[in-house]
Amino acid sequence: MSRFIDKTVGRRGVYLDYAAATPLDPRVRKEMNKATELFGNPSSFNDSGMVARRRMEESRNIIARFINARSDEIVFTSSGSEANNLAVFGVSDLLLKPGEIITTPIEHSSVLKSLQILGKRSWKITYLKIDGDGLVDLRDLEKNKFRSCACFHNLCQQ
């Protein structure tokens, strides 16, 4: 929850929709500002490129440690939609033949539309029921006999 002055409507407010956007933590802003002072293409082998590459890899390592992942599992994308597309099509490319994916009807459109495309490519897409609080109906989950499947769900909602 964040208290703020909504400049659009010019009054104080309390922002509750953290599933869609969150205010930037001042510590993150400070690091981002520092990064914007760096100029260089991290894929180039000139001095500025190598400095940018080093900074990028440091960031990747810090994020990986923070979420207990390997640094080669951290992929930077330019948006949430791009990350969702990468996850959906990445999983489908990894598996050699179409399988089953379980999801919910309330995922972001970048997930739902990607899954629709997989549906046309012979993937079985199963949509679990959602209760009045927007949570997965666990009885529906138990009722379905999933053997091997991938699951796309925005976990922050659970």
Ligand SMILES: Cc1ncc(COP(=O)(O)O)c(C=O)c1O
């Ligand atoms: C779960 C989820 N995925 C994707 C997006 C889209 O992110 P972007 O606008 O960065 O593409 C949002 C934005 O609200 C989101 O909540």
